[in-house]
Amino acid sequence: MMHNPPHPGEMLREDVISALGxxxxxxxxxxxxxxxxxxxxxxxxxxxxxxxxxxxEMAGVSTARAWLAMQANYDLAQARKxxxxxxxxxxxxxx
Numbered sequence: 001m002m003h004n005p006p007h008p009g010e011m012l013r014e015d016v017i018s019a020l021g022x023x024x025x026x027x028x029x030x031x032x033x034x035x036x037x038x039x040x041x042x043x044x045x046x047x048x049x050x051x052x053x054x055x056x057e058m059a060g061v062s063t064a065r066a067w068l069a070m071q072a073n074y075d076l077a078q079a080r081k082x083x084x085x086x087x088x089x090x091x092x093x094x095x
Contacts, residue, residue, distance in 0.1 A: 005077055007044035008070035016061050031055045047071050
């Protein structure tokens with residue numbers, strides 16, 4: 001796994017929408033969502049949801065699983081940057 005993966009919205013913006021020469025409004029219309037909602041994803045202010053992942057798959061842009069995996073990798077990388085409380089192993093207590 002990458003240590004600092006890009007937000008999948010950035011990849012969607014650069015590798016799909018910009019590459020196809022689409023405006024955000026046109027892409028949003030084609031995906032059946034508002035321009036504002038798509039813009040939030042493209043600017044890394046919102047996550048790729050399972051619903052959006054399915055819509056992207058239906059639009060012929062990779063698979064829903066791939067988009068959700070990218071989002072999970074991004075989310076996990078962000079979580080790893082945060083301090084965590086002391087953690088102990090989960091194991092059975094001796095009787």
